[in-house]
Each structure stands twice: as structure tokens, then as C-alpha cells.
Amino acid sequence: MATPSIKEVAHRAGVSVGTVSNVLNRPSIVAPATRKRVQDSIKALGFVRNEAARHLRAGRSRTVGLVVLDVANPFFTDLAEGAEALAYENDTVVMVCNSKTDPVREGHHLDQLEQQRVYGVLITPFDSADPQLRALVARGTPVVLVDRAADRGMCSVSVDDQLGGRLAGTHLIESGHRRIAFIGGPLSMQQVADRQAGITTVVEAADHVHLQIFEVDVMGVQHGRAVGEQIAALPRATRPTAAFCANDLLALGFLQAMAATRLRVPQDMAIVGYDDIGFAAAAAVPLSSVRQPAGLLGRTAMELLQEEVEAGDRHRHRQVIFQPDLMVRQSSDLTRR
Amino acid sequence: MATPSIKEVAHRAGVSVGTVSNVLNRPSIVAPATRKRVQDSIKALGFVRNEAARHLRAGRSRTVGLVVLDVANPFFTDLAEGAEALAYENDTVVMVCNSKTDPVREGHHLDQLEQQRVYGVLITPFDSADPQLRALVARGTPVVLVDRAADRGMCSVSVDDQLGGRLAGTHLIESGHRRIAFIGGPLSMQQVADRQAGITTVVEAADHVHLQIFEVDVMGVQHGRAVGEQIAALPRATRPTAAFCANDLLALGFLQAMAATRLRVPQDMAIVGYDDIGFAAAAAVPLSSVRQPAGLLGRTAMELLQEEVEAGDRHRHRQVIFQPDLMVRQSSDLTRR
DNA sequence: GGGCTGAATTGAATCGTCTAAATCGTCGCG
């Protein structure tokens, strides 16, 4: 009943456990006849390798932890898929953990992953200066920051968020908007702060353009809707005419609020989102969005991780930065459709 | 540098490894002074438990595998969240695996999970009669089918998909539609077949109503759009006036195709989706959809799994079935808005 | 003061796999 071990396989095949192990790991050094006998025995008993034992022996697991801010956000599932594709090629397994933008949950996942002695961790951190994260690295777990630039202490893969903010800002200003809302949060998150800094740069460089910041706790559809309703309630004369949302979920929620309050998009309110998730193009009004190469981010992060583990001692941390693109669609373009 | 083991902790605290283990697992039986000394030693050395060793000794892992058909589908992320919430309460970890509706990938994940000797597996199977899945169960891994009714051989948590199909069909027929399209696939998947069977039942019971089946390989946005374009190209006189899509991603893609081909929804084409994911209500035209209690499915599945593991030998498999609800929105209702 | 009790702690075996070193045969060659 209980799963058989290598020992039982060996007994049934009339060989020692060492030989069975050799059949599993270096089949070429085992005599063909013996190998066959062992393989038959494995099949007959339904033997399945015990990863825990291998892991204990090897001292290192074949699982990579991926901690993301929000699994429900397609941006992160795309990212995960990119990472997993490469992991698959290297006989590694990806374990996706959802921190939900909550440092406590994030910490819990890091604890679990460290206890599992994972091969490494890819993480979109809530706060990259988190002492727990530093400690994890200090104790020797390879960590790659994702969607977030690191200082020299770690590898990272990110997208130039300031540029993303500038792209969105420039586009809106050139479209004639003078009162612009920025929606995102928490502002303590570097990605959000950078996107805001980017748009702030171009707003300040332009004349008579005003930027208003709306901070949210979590970047989900609900919160976008709430801010949208709040903004819709402002008097027309002072209400922003454009909104730059720090991710697409916020933007979709914001868009819903516009529909509910009968504000027309883009005539009364232009919207630009961030991430360019698949649903953005399929929204009520197709959503303009700053595109990030999610899959590539994930894949590259995994590459850096493997590089780090293989290079071992004298590995030099690298920070890879990608460029975002602005996808202009109807939600910010009066001339479309 | 390398993570210290219990042995080093013991040495530094001047006690035996057994005592350290006791501090970790049964602190109450250790004398307060000793306990303190050990805890200090743990902190000073940065000791982290090795899960692999615990697992090997215990013979059972604290990880639950969850294999879903499509992580990018919010229905499954909601489901995962429900499962994880309960897992968290029981100091268990959920490992989400994405089969992408591909039996090969599914098999690969099952292999990995079995090698890890997981606590149990929750799976939305491609095919519940899959011999590999049966074998997994036969070798002793507890498995709960999710979103899919099982025969007596396993526990399962599902939703009455035939009822879901009947709800959608009845609604469309009562709205006056006589030519209805069903879009979904592969039809070999029980969920899809049941939804189709449901709508077929009510179509056949009605007079002069015709149902046309469009099978797809994968239920994603792309495929929905493709079928939508195909249907839009049909001559008006024979073209269906309503579409029932076997999930919301298909429906969203289908909706995009309608927009692209200038067919009005719901005037020219009514649409009903399935799952009622968050994006459904936020679509270009808010989407009618058959709602499934995703989070509850996940949570209940985890409950059944824990029940099965705890009951041990004389556990009786249970099949829990939930009822779906039809959420009528603008995409299938001319009277709205 | 001998014997007993019970709390605190120790020591050793165990889980399943891997690997380096040791052993066993067999064969070829001098």
C-alpha cells in the first residue's frame, strides 16, 4: 500500500540499493541486463522517487518560489508563465505565492520558501528594503527581484517605470489635457512611486498642467471604481479630464465608474492604464495602456536566477531593465473609432 | 554561511539535538531556562527548519497540489484563493499548477506532485478517467476532483453544470431567441459536455428552437473571438441570434468579435457566458453569465481533502454539488440600460 | 541514608536517496 522505496525495488530486482540509484541517475554505467531488471522492478512496484529524500541529500531543492503581488492580475499570471516555461526546460518546478500586497503574507511565504530550502526566489516585493528579505539573501537563498530594480545587493529584472509614467503623461498632455489625475498605491511601492515620478516630470515641464494624486491601498478593480466615483462627483470645472492609473485593474474599475456616472470616455475623461493586460483591449472602451513585457520579465528573472546559482561564489549581480511601450486605444484618443 | 542545522543550535546552547527539537515542537516540556537558551541560540545563528528533513521523517508533506486548467482564468484564481485560505489556517501550503488544458502538462504536474509526496491533490482534471490519475489515487495520494463530479472512487466538489446550461438556455429561449449557438470545448471535457447537455435539454423541449454547436480546443479569449468572427460572417437569415459560451473568456472574445464586425449586443446577438468572473460585469457590454461559487468550491475541496486524510482508512468519499445562478446583464437583455 | 518518583534531558535509530570508496569477478597478457 505505502509507496515502495528504492530498497524494495532493489530487493525485488535482486540488486543493491546503490545499483537502483545508478539506474535512476547514471543508467549508462549499469549493465544492460541488470538495468532492465531494475526498470521492470520499478514498474512492477509502481516506485516513485521521493523528492524529499533527494532534496535532503542534495541540500538543495528543485523548486523555485515566485512571490507576486496579486495572482488575480493577469500581468502576474503572464509573468509566471514566462518563468515557468524556462523552469520546465530545466527540470525545475515553480511555486507561485500570492502576497496580495500584504507584507505579512509576503513574510509568511518567504518563511515557507526558506524552510523548503528552495532553489531560489523570484519576488515582486512590497518593499525591497524589507529586512526579512535582506536576511533571506544574507543566509544564502538566491533572490531575484522582479518588476522592481534592485541596488547592487541582488539581481533584478524590471521595466523603466519612470519612462512608462512619462509616456503616459506626454501622451495625455499632447492630447490637450491640463488637469490630470494619477491613481495608484500604496505610494511606498517603488513601481507606483516611479510611475508617478515619471508623469510628474513631464507635467512639471509643461505649462499650466496640474496633476492630482489619488492614493489607494490596493490596486484592484474595486478601488479603481471607488476613486472613479469620487472624481466623477467633483465639480466639472475642476475635475480632471484625464486619469493615469498605475495598473489596468484600477483603470478597468475606473472605467466602470465612468459608465455608472454617465461620464463619457474619452470625451469627458481620458484613461490610460498600465500593464496592458489582455482584458484592457477588450474593455467597454478599449483601454490605452503602458505595456510591460510580462512574459519576458518572468523568463529573464528565471535566467538570472539560474545564472546566479550556477556561477556560485563569484557571481556578479545584474540589473536588467526593459523599456515599456504605450498602446494608445480609444480610452484616451478622441480620433479613434 | 550555510544554514545551520539543529545540531549547531544544540551545540551552541550546550544541549542535545533532542532538546532543541523539543523546544521547537513541544516547548512546554522543556525547562524555561533551557528553552530560553535554545531560543537565543536559534536566533543568534539564524536557524531555519529544514522542511525536507521534517518531511522525510514524517513521511508526509505539508504541501497541497492544486492543478487547474488555466491560471489566467480568474475563475481558477478565485478558486485557488478559497483553497489557500483554508490551507493557511491549517499550516499547509498550496502549490498551484497550470495544466493549460493539456493532458501532457497535467501528467507532468501530477508526476512532480507525487514525487513530492504531497499531502494531497486538488485537480480540475482534463479527463477524470485518466489512468495516471487513477494510478496516483491507487498508490495512495488523496485526490479531490474540483469543478467536476466524480464517481464513487474519489471525493469531488462540483457545480451542477447541466443546470447551468438549462438556466442559460431557458433564459435565451424566453427572451425570444430561436437560433442559438453553443461555444465551448473540447467537448470531451465533462464540464463542457454537461453545459451543452443542459442547454440541449431545454432547446429540445421548446418548439422551433435550433442549437448549433461550435467546438474549440481551448477556452480562451482568442478562440472566442475567432468563433465570433466566423459566426458574424454567416448570412443574417441563418445566423444565430444568441450565443451561450462555456466560459467567460470565450464570451469576452466573442464580444470583441461582435464589436469588430459591428454587430450590436444584445440587439443583433445576445451573449451568455459562464463562471461570472469579475471582468464579465466590466466588459464593453456587461456580460450575462452563469455564476459558480469559485471561492467556495476551492475551500470545500480543501475541506474534503483534510477530511479524507484525517479519517484515514475508513473514509467514505463524498461528492458535493453546488447550484449555479444566472446573472442577467445587458449582453442578453434588451430591456436593460 | 536508601529507595523512589518524576521531571528534564540525552542518545540512537529512522525516514529514502545519493555517492565515494571498497569489493568482487573476469579477462587478458606476459
Add this chain to the structure above:
DNA sequence: CGCGACGATTTAGACGATTCAATTCAGCCC
């Protein structure tokens, strides 16, 4: 015929945490 060499296989520890039987020891009673 004996020795060396080599290929195939076995043996014997790790790896780190857990557990339980065994041990130690202080305290207490008679």
C-alpha cells in the same frame, strides 16, 4: 599460471529533524 586492470556492483556513511526509550538527577519520604 599469476598478476594487474577494469567493469560491475555493493557497502557504508551522510543529509537534518523527529521520536521514544533510556538515563540522569534533584527532591522527598520513611
